[in-house]
Amino acid sequence: MQNKLIVICGFSSSGKDSLSKYISDNHNYQMIISHTSRPIRPNESECNPYHFITRQKFEEMINNNEFIECRTYNTLVNNVSDIWYYGVHKNSIDLSKNNYVVVLDVSGLVKFKKHYKEYITSFFIDVDEQIRRSRCIDRSDFDEVEWNRRYLDDKKKFTDDVIEREVDYVVENYDFDKCVNEILNIINRK
Numbered sequence: 452m453q454n455k456l457i458v459i460c461g462f463s464s465s466g467k468d469s470l471s472k473y474i475s476d477n478h479n480y481q482m483i484i485s486h487t488s489r490p491i492r493p494n495e496s497e498c499n500p501y502h503f504i505t506r507q508k509f510e511e512m513i514n515n516n517e518f519i520e521c522r523t524y525n526t527l528v529n530n531v532s533d534i535w536y537y538g539v540h541k542n543s544i545d546l547s548k549n550n551y552v553v554v555l556d557v558s559g560l561v562k563f564k565k566h567y568k569e570y571i572t573s574f575f576i577d578v579d580e581q582i583r584r585s586r587c588i589d590r591s592d593f594d595e596v597e598w599n600r601r602y603l604d605d606k607k608k609f610t611d612d613v614i615e616r617e618v619d620y621v622v623e624n625y626d627f628d629k630c631v632n633e634i635l636n637i638i639n640r641k
Contacts, residue, residue: 455480455638456544456567457552458560461576462605463598464583464590466624467554468500470576473631474552483543483553486512489526489535492590500554501537509536517541520555520562524604528594539563546570557608557617564617572641574634575609575618578625 457480459467475482484498488506497503504512513521513536521538539559544551546567555563560573578586580602587593614621620637624630 454546454548454570455550455572455641456546456563456570457550457634457638458563458571458573459552459554459576459634460557460560460573460609460618461624462578462580462583462609463601464587465576465578466586466627466630467576469627470624470631470634471552471554472500473627474634478635479550480552481549483539483551485537485539485554486518487535487537489524489537502540506534506536509538512538512540519543519566520559522556522558525600526597527600528597530596557613560617571619572638573617573619574637575614575621576624576630577621578623582625 457471457474459471461467471482474480482500485501486504486509487501488504488509489501491503495501495503509521512518517540518538519541521536524535524537526533526535539553539555544567553563560571564571584598587598620634622630622633
């Protein structure tokens with residue numbers, strides 16, 4: 452049987468990290484841990500959910516062509532602008548040994564398809580903006596300016612046309628257990 456690669460995409464605060472962690476912890480999928488230069492949030496730690504590195508180190512790794520995919524986000528937190536990097540290292544995946552789950556944006560999904568198309572099943576996690584905003588506020592590091600920037604960026608990147616063209620399935624995440632079960636039912640049918 453061929454190993455599988457689940458790609459989870461979605462708007463900010465749609466539950467992508469929680470879903471991927473649950474699938475990894477409970478269903479024989481190894482979570483691909485991306486690298487990031489963004490600040491660590493409360494309740495996060497190294498490898499939960501990212502490898503946290505400095506911007507300088509990330510830029511070195513880009514120059515050394517170490518990533519399958521990487522992207523930047525221009526942020527504004529507490530009225531201070533910054534650039535956050537995210538990327539998946541080339542050594543993160545060995546499909547001859549494991550099933551994997553990873554959280555990516557659409558551009559990351561497109562890059563992954565170039566390398567792993569026959570292994571990928573992709574999901575867009577759909578959740579109403581009000582619920583996503585509430586979830587973000589519950590994180591305790593909520594920043595109104597950054598939320599607005601992310602909201603506009605999500606709307607630009609995740610147009611209906613892009614979702615329809617690039618993502619295999621759209622799954623709603625109003626009920627976490629129902630969402631996980633729908634993802635797993637789809638994967639198990641493949």
